[in-house]
Amino acid sequence: MARCSVCGAPAAAYIRYQRRYLCRDHYLGFVEEKVRRAMEKYRMVGKGYRVLVALSGGKDSAALLGALASLREKLGYEIVAIHIDLGIYEYSVRSREAAERLAEKLGVPLIVVPLKEVLGATIPELAKLSGRPPCSVCGMVKRYVTNAAAVELEADALALGHNADDLAVYNLKSFLNQDLEAISKLGPKTESVPGVAVGRIRPLYTVYEKESFLYAYLKGLPFVHEDCPFVENQQMERQLKEVVNRLEEERPGTKVQLVTKLALRIRDYPRPRGEIRRCKACGLIASGDLCALDRLTLRIFGEPRGPRIREWIGERARELGLIPRRAAPAPAS
Numbered sequence: 542m543a544r545c546s547v548c549g550a551p552a553a554a555y556i557r558y559q560r561r562y563l564c565r566d567h568y569l570g571f572v573e574e575k576v577r578r579a580m581e582k583y584r585m586v587g588k589g590y591r592v593l594v595a596l597s598g599g600k601d602s603a604a605l606l607g608a609l610a611s612l613r614e615k616l617g618y619e620i621v622a623i624h625i626d627l628g629i630y631e632y633s634v635r636s637r638e639a640a641e642r643l644a645e646k647l648g649v650p651l652i653v654v655p656l657k658e659v660l661g662a663t664i665p666e667l668a669k670l671s672g673r674p675p676c677s678v679c680g681m682v683k684r685y686v687t688n689a690a691a692v693e694l695e696a697d698a699l700a701l702g703h704n705a706d707d708l709a710v711y712n713l714k715s716f717l718n719q720d721l722e723a724i725s726k727l728g729p730k731t732e733s734v735p736g737v738a739v740g741r742i743r744p745l746y747t748v749y750e751k752e753s754f755l756y757a758y759l760k761g762l763p764f765v766h767e768d769c770p771f772v773e774n775q776q777m778e779r780q781l782k783e784v785v786n787r788l789e790e791e792r793p794g795t796k797v798q799l800v801t802k803l804a805l806r807i808r809d810y811p812r813p814r815g816e817i818r819r820c821k822a823c824g825l826i827a828s829g830d831l832c833a834l835d836r837l838t839l840r841i842f843g844e845p846r847g848p849r850i851r852e853w854i855g856e857r858a859r860e861l862g863l864i865p866r867r868a869a870p871a872p873a874s
Protein backbone atom coordinates (compact mmCIF):
# COMPACT_ATOMS: atom_id res chain seq x y z
CA MET A 542 0.00 0.00 0.00
CA ALA A 543 1.26 3.48 -0.88
CA ARG A 544 2.12 5.64 2.13
CA CYS A 545 2.06 9.41 2.75
CA SER A 546 5.51 10.83 2.03
CA VAL A 547 5.17 13.20 5.03
CA CYS A 548 3.81 11.01 7.86
CA GLY A 549 3.71 7.42 6.54
CA ALA A 550 -0.09 7.05 6.97
CA PRO A 551 -2.04 5.30 4.16
CA ALA A 552 -2.03 7.53 1.06
CA ALA A 553 -5.22 9.16 -0.24
CA ALA A 554 -3.69 10.98 -3.21
CA TYR A 555 -0.75 10.90 -5.60
CA ILE A 556 0.65 14.28 -6.74
CA ARG A 557 2.02 13.32 -10.12
CA TYR A 558 3.95 16.50 -10.89
CA GLN A 559 5.70 16.23 -7.51
CA ARG A 560 5.94 12.43 -7.56
CA ARG A 561 4.72 12.02 -4.00
CA TYR A 562 1.85 10.41 -2.09
CA LEU A 563 -0.14 12.19 0.61
CA CYS A 564 -2.62 11.02 3.27
CA ARG A 565 -5.99 12.77 3.62
CA ASP A 566 -4.86 15.39 6.14
CA HIS A 567 -1.63 16.25 4.38
CA TYR A 568 -3.48 16.40 1.08
CA LEU A 569 -6.02 18.90 2.48
CA GLY A 570 -3.13 20.94 3.89
CA PHE A 571 -1.32 20.75 0.54
CA VAL A 572 -4.30 22.24 -1.35
CA GLU A 573 -4.91 24.89 1.32
CA GLU A 574 -1.24 25.87 1.17
CA LYS A 575 -1.53 26.25 -2.62
CA VAL A 576 -4.55 28.52 -2.15
CA ARG A 577 -2.82 30.53 0.60
CA ARG A 578 0.29 31.03 -1.53
CA ALA A 579 -1.72 32.15 -4.55
CA MET A 580 -3.71 34.60 -2.40
CA GLU A 581 -0.52 36.05 -0.93
CA LYS A 582 1.49 36.08 -4.15
CA TYR A 583 -1.23 37.88 -6.08
CA ARG A 584 -2.34 40.06 -3.13
CA MET A 585 -5.92 38.91 -3.33
CA VAL A 586 -6.94 39.78 0.25
CA GLY A 587 -5.92 41.89 3.23
CA LYS A 588 -6.80 41.80 6.94
CA GLY A 589 -10.41 42.78 7.63
CA TYR A 590 -11.45 42.18 4.01
CA ARG A 591 -14.97 41.06 3.34
CA VAL A 592 -14.87 38.40 0.62
CA LEU A 593 -18.07 37.42 -1.17
CA VAL A 594 -17.81 33.84 -2.47
CA ALA A 595 -19.87 32.80 -5.51
CA LEU A 596 -21.26 29.33 -4.82
CA SER A 597 -22.65 27.36 -7.76
CA GLY A 598 -23.19 24.16 -5.76
CA GLY A 599 -20.47 22.35 -7.78
CA LYS A 600 -17.15 20.88 -6.64
CA ASP A 601 -14.99 23.92 -7.41
CA SER A 602 -17.01 26.41 -5.45
CA ALA A 603 -17.29 23.85 -2.61
CA ALA A 604 -13.48 23.51 -2.58
CA LEU A 605 -13.14 27.29 -2.78
CA LEU A 606 -15.42 27.91 0.20
CA GLY A 607 -13.82 25.02 2.14
CA ALA A 608 -10.29 26.37 1.63
CA LEU A 609 -11.27 30.00 2.29
CA ALA A 610 -13.09 28.95 5.47
CA SER A 611 -10.00 27.04 6.69
CA LEU A 612 -7.72 30.00 6.03
CA ARG A 613 -9.99 32.81 7.25
CA GLU A 614 -8.55 33.09 10.77
CA LYS A 615 -4.94 32.91 9.65
CA LEU A 616 -5.39 35.52 6.92
CA GLY A 617 -7.91 37.64 8.87
CA TYR A 618 -10.72 38.10 6.34
CA GLU A 619 -14.47 37.58 6.62
CA ILE A 620 -16.50 35.50 4.16
CA VAL A 621 -20.08 35.68 2.95
CA ALA A 622 -21.47 33.40 0.23
CA ILE A 623 -23.99 33.92 -2.56
CA HIS A 624 -25.85 31.29 -4.57
CA ILE A 625 -28.08 32.11 -7.56
CA ASP A 626 -30.96 29.70 -8.09
CA LEU A 627 -30.93 29.80 -11.90
CA GLY A 628 -34.17 27.83 -12.29
CA ILE A 629 -32.53 25.21 -14.55
CA TYR A 630 -34.92 22.37 -13.71
CA GLU A 631 -33.80 19.68 -11.22
CA TYR A 632 -30.15 20.68 -11.62
CA SER A 633 -30.86 24.01 -9.90
CA VAL A 634 -32.92 22.37 -7.15
CA ARG A 635 -30.01 20.05 -6.28
CA SER A 636 -27.39 22.82 -6.64
CA ARG A 637 -29.28 25.07 -4.24
CA GLU A 638 -29.63 22.27 -1.67
CA ALA A 639 -25.90 21.54 -1.90
CA ALA A 640 -24.98 25.24 -1.54
CA GLU A 641 -27.24 25.61 1.51
CA ARG A 642 -25.83 22.49 3.19
CA LEU A 643 -22.26 23.58 2.44
CA ALA A 644 -22.67 27.10 3.85
CA GLU A 645 -24.31 25.69 6.97
CA LYS A 646 -21.56 23.11 7.48
CA LEU A 647 -18.84 25.74 7.22
CA GLY A 648 -20.71 28.40 9.25
CA VAL A 649 -20.77 30.95 6.42
CA PRO A 650 -23.73 33.37 5.97
CA LEU A 651 -25.40 32.67 2.64
CA ILE A 652 -27.63 34.79 0.41
CA VAL A 653 -29.69 32.72 -2.05
CA VAL A 654 -31.06 34.69 -5.01
CA PRO A 655 -34.00 32.84 -6.63
CA LEU A 656 -33.95 34.24 -10.16
CA LYS A 657 -37.60 33.48 -10.94
CA GLU A 658 -38.74 35.48 -7.93
CA VAL A 659 -36.20 38.29 -8.07
CA LEU A 660 -35.84 38.85 -11.82
CA GLY A 661 -39.15 37.37 -12.99
CA ALA A 662 -37.73 34.58 -15.16
CA THR A 663 -35.45 31.54 -15.02
CA ILE A 664 -32.43 31.07 -17.30
CA PRO A 665 -34.31 28.81 -19.78
CA GLU A 666 -37.14 31.38 -19.90
CA LEU A 667 -34.74 34.30 -20.37
CA ALA A 668 -32.98 32.41 -23.17
CA LYS A 669 -36.30 31.84 -24.93
CA LEU A 670 -37.53 35.41 -24.46
CA SER A 671 -34.25 36.96 -25.63
CA GLY A 672 -33.45 34.48 -28.43
CA ARG A 673 -29.92 34.11 -27.02
CA PRO A 674 -28.13 30.84 -26.10
CA PRO A 675 -28.72 29.88 -22.42
CA CYS A 676 -25.02 30.09 -21.49
CA SER A 677 -24.67 33.58 -22.90
CA VAL A 678 -27.66 34.91 -20.91
CA CYS A 679 -26.63 32.91 -17.85
CA GLY A 680 -23.05 34.24 -17.86
CA MET A 681 -24.29 37.82 -18.07
CA VAL A 682 -26.91 37.34 -15.32
CA LYS A 683 -24.39 35.66 -12.99
CA ARG A 684 -21.85 38.45 -13.54
CA TYR A 685 -24.52 41.06 -12.82
CA VAL A 686 -26.03 39.44 -9.71
CA THR A 687 -22.70 38.58 -8.06
CA ASN A 688 -21.36 42.09 -8.68
CA ALA A 689 -24.59 43.69 -7.45
CA ALA A 690 -24.41 41.60 -4.28
CA ALA A 691 -20.73 42.44 -3.74
CA VAL A 692 -21.48 46.17 -4.09
CA GLU A 693 -24.52 45.98 -1.76
CA LEU A 694 -22.50 44.06 0.84
CA GLU A 695 -19.59 46.52 0.50
CA ALA A 696 -17.36 43.50 -0.17
CA ASP A 697 -13.68 44.08 -0.92
CA ALA A 698 -13.40 41.11 -3.30
CA LEU A 699 -15.62 38.63 -5.12
CA ALA A 700 -14.10 35.12 -5.08
CA LEU A 701 -14.72 32.82 -8.06
CA GLY A 702 -14.09 29.06 -8.19
CA HIS A 703 -12.19 28.97 -11.51
CA ASN A 704 -9.42 26.36 -11.36
CA ALA A 705 -6.25 26.09 -13.46
CA ASP A 706 -7.97 23.76 -15.99
CA ASP A 707 -10.84 26.22 -16.56
CA LEU A 708 -8.45 29.14 -16.98
CA ALA A 709 -6.17 27.25 -19.39
CA VAL A 710 -9.22 26.44 -21.55
CA TYR A 711 -10.69 29.98 -21.43
CA ASN A 712 -7.27 31.36 -22.29
CA LEU A 713 -6.85 29.09 -25.34
CA LYS A 714 -10.42 29.70 -26.50
CA SER A 715 -9.96 33.48 -26.27
CA PHE A 716 -6.62 33.19 -28.08
CA LEU A 717 -8.16 31.14 -30.91
CA ASN A 718 -10.88 33.79 -31.25
CA GLN A 719 -8.18 36.49 -30.95
CA ASP A 720 -10.27 38.01 -28.17
CA LEU A 721 -7.28 39.51 -26.37
CA GLU A 722 -9.48 41.72 -24.20
CA ALA A 723 -11.06 38.57 -22.76
CA ILE A 724 -7.57 37.23 -21.92
CA SER A 725 -6.86 40.47 -20.01
CA LYS A 726 -9.61 39.44 -17.57
CA LEU A 727 -8.24 35.91 -16.89
CA GLY A 728 -5.60 36.83 -14.33
CA PRO A 729 -5.69 35.93 -10.62
CA LYS A 730 -7.50 39.17 -9.79
CA THR A 731 -9.18 42.21 -11.29
CA GLU A 732 -9.35 45.63 -9.69
CA SER A 733 -12.46 47.19 -8.13
CA VAL A 734 -14.05 50.34 -9.54
CA PRO A 735 -15.38 52.08 -6.39
CA GLY A 736 -19.15 52.05 -6.06
CA VAL A 737 -19.87 50.27 -9.35
CA ALA A 738 -17.83 47.05 -9.55
CA VAL A 739 -16.04 44.85 -7.03
CA GLY A 740 -12.74 43.23 -8.08
CA ARG A 741 -12.75 39.48 -8.68
CA ILE A 742 -10.22 37.07 -7.19
CA ARG A 743 -9.47 33.48 -8.19
CA PRO A 744 -7.96 31.70 -5.16
CA LEU A 745 -7.95 28.32 -7.04
CA TYR A 746 -5.75 29.86 -9.75
CA THR A 747 -3.04 27.19 -9.44
CA VAL A 748 -5.28 24.32 -8.28
CA TYR A 749 -6.08 21.60 -10.83
CA GLU A 750 -9.66 20.50 -11.41
CA LYS A 751 -8.85 17.00 -10.12
CA GLU A 752 -7.27 18.49 -6.99
CA SER A 753 -10.29 20.64 -6.33
CA PHE A 754 -12.59 17.63 -6.70
CA LEU A 755 -10.49 15.45 -4.39
CA TYR A 756 -10.20 18.25 -1.84
CA ALA A 757 -13.99 18.73 -1.71
CA TYR A 758 -14.52 14.96 -1.58
CA LEU A 759 -11.94 14.17 1.13
CA LYS A 760 -13.11 17.11 3.24
CA GLY A 761 -16.68 15.75 3.05
CA LEU A 762 -18.10 18.95 1.53
CA PRO A 763 -21.57 18.75 -0.05
CA PHE A 764 -21.61 19.43 -3.82
CA VAL A 765 -23.60 18.34 -6.88
CA HIS A 766 -21.93 15.69 -8.98
CA GLU A 767 -23.85 16.40 -12.18
CA ASP A 768 -23.25 19.08 -14.82
CA CYS A 769 -25.79 21.67 -15.91
CA PRO A 770 -27.82 20.23 -18.84
CA PHE A 771 -26.74 23.18 -21.02
CA VAL A 772 -23.04 22.34 -20.66
CA GLU A 773 -23.53 20.10 -23.72
CA ASN A 774 -23.72 23.27 -25.83
CA GLN A 775 -20.16 24.25 -24.94
CA GLN A 776 -18.55 22.08 -27.60
CA MET A 777 -15.41 24.13 -28.16
CA GLU A 778 -14.59 24.17 -24.44
CA ARG A 779 -14.94 20.39 -24.28
CA GLN A 780 -12.60 19.87 -27.22
CA LEU A 781 -10.01 22.29 -25.85
CA LYS A 782 -10.23 20.54 -22.49
CA GLU A 783 -9.28 17.25 -24.16
CA VAL A 784 -6.31 18.93 -25.87
CA VAL A 785 -5.11 20.51 -22.62
CA ASN A 786 -5.52 17.18 -20.78
CA ARG A 787 -3.40 15.42 -23.39
CA LEU A 788 -0.67 18.05 -23.03
CA GLU A 789 -0.77 17.69 -19.25
CA GLU A 790 -0.54 13.91 -19.56
CA GLU A 791 2.67 14.18 -21.59
CA ARG A 792 4.12 17.16 -19.71
CA PRO A 793 2.87 17.21 -16.10
CA GLY A 794 2.54 20.80 -14.84
CA THR A 795 1.56 22.30 -18.23
CA LYS A 796 -1.75 23.82 -17.10
CA VAL A 797 -0.33 25.55 -14.05
CA GLN A 798 2.65 26.82 -16.08
CA LEU A 799 0.24 28.26 -18.62
CA VAL A 800 -1.79 30.20 -16.06
CA THR A 801 1.18 31.40 -14.02
CA LYS A 802 2.90 32.66 -17.20
CA LEU A 803 -0.35 34.35 -18.15
CA ALA A 804 -0.46 36.06 -14.73
CA LEU A 805 3.02 37.52 -15.42
CA ARG A 806 1.97 38.96 -18.80
CA ILE A 807 -1.63 39.88 -18.02
CA ARG A 808 -0.93 43.64 -18.12
CA ASP A 809 0.36 43.36 -21.69
CA TYR A 810 -3.07 42.33 -23.00
CA PRO A 811 -5.35 45.13 -24.20
CA ARG A 812 -8.12 46.06 -21.77
CA PRO A 813 -11.68 46.62 -22.98
CA ARG A 814 -11.89 49.98 -24.76
CA GLY A 815 -14.31 52.75 -23.92
CA GLU A 816 -14.84 54.59 -20.68
CA ILE A 817 -16.33 52.95 -17.61
CA ARG A 818 -19.82 54.31 -17.07
CA ARG A 819 -22.53 54.06 -14.46
CA CYS A 820 -25.78 52.44 -15.58
CA LYS A 821 -28.58 55.04 -15.63
CA ALA A 822 -31.05 52.52 -14.22
CA CYS A 823 -29.16 50.59 -11.53
CA GLY A 824 -25.99 52.64 -10.97
CA LEU A 825 -23.59 49.71 -11.53
CA ILE A 826 -20.84 49.37 -14.12
CA ALA A 827 -21.92 49.76 -17.75
CA SER A 828 -20.33 50.28 -21.16
CA GLY A 829 -23.20 52.48 -22.43
CA ASP A 830 -26.18 54.27 -20.89
CA LEU A 831 -27.49 50.99 -19.47
CA CYS A 832 -25.71 47.86 -18.21
CA ALA A 833 -26.16 44.58 -20.12
CA LEU A 834 -28.80 43.26 -17.71
CA ASP A 835 -30.88 46.40 -17.82
CA ARG A 836 -30.66 46.55 -21.63
CA LEU A 837 -31.92 42.98 -21.84
CA THR A 838 -34.69 43.31 -19.25
CA LEU A 839 -35.87 46.61 -20.75
CA ARG A 840 -36.17 44.87 -24.12
CA ILE A 841 -38.02 41.78 -22.91
CA PHE A 842 -40.04 43.05 -19.92
CA GLY A 843 -40.40 46.73 -20.84
CA GLU A 844 -38.50 47.82 -17.69
CA PRO A 845 -34.92 47.56 -16.42
CA ARG A 846 -34.85 45.08 -13.53
CA GLY A 847 -31.37 45.74 -12.12
CA PRO A 848 -32.72 48.15 -9.45
CA ARG A 849 -35.15 45.46 -8.27
CA ILE A 850 -32.29 42.92 -7.92
CA ARG A 851 -30.14 45.38 -5.96
CA GLU A 852 -33.01 46.24 -3.65
CA TRP A 853 -33.87 42.58 -3.04
CA ILE A 854 -30.27 41.67 -2.18
CA GLY A 855 -29.93 44.74 0.06
CA GLU A 856 -33.03 43.73 2.03
CA ARG A 857 -31.79 40.16 2.44
CA ALA A 858 -28.37 41.39 3.59
CA ARG A 859 -30.00 43.68 6.17
CA GLU A 860 -32.15 40.78 7.45
CA LEU A 861 -28.96 38.73 7.92
CA GLY A 862 -27.31 41.64 9.75
CA LEU A 863 -24.58 41.94 7.10
CA ILE A 864 -25.18 45.62 6.37
CA PRO A 865 -24.45 48.26 7.40
CA ARG A 866 -20.91 46.96 7.56
CA ARG A 867 -18.77 47.94 10.53
CA ALA A 868 -15.06 47.13 10.17
CA ALA A 869 -12.90 48.78 7.51
CA PRO A 870 -10.26 46.61 5.77
CA ALA A 871 -6.48 47.06 5.74
CA PRO A 872 -4.89 47.11 2.27
CA ALA A 873 -3.69 43.78 0.78
CA SER A 874 0.00 43.30 1.66
Ligand code: SF4
Pocket residue numbers: 664675676677679680769770771772
Ligand atom coordinates in the same frame (compact mmCIF):
# COMPACT_ATOMS: atom_id res chain seq x y z
FE1 SF4 B 1 -25.24 28.64 -17.00
FE2 SF4 B 1 -24.40 27.46 -19.26
FE3 SF4 B 1 -23.08 27.08 -16.97
FE4 SF4 B 1 -25.51 26.02 -17.33
S1 SF4 B 1 -23.64 25.51 -18.49
S2 SF4 B 1 -24.77 27.07 -15.47
S3 SF4 B 1 -26.52 27.61 -18.53
S4 SF4 B 1 -23.30 29.03 -18.08
Ligand code: ZN
Pocket residue numbers: 820821822823824825831832833834835847
Ligand atom coordinates in the same frame (compact mmCIF):
# COMPACT_ATOMS: atom_id res chain seq x y z
ZN1 ZN C 1 -28.04 48.51 -14.77
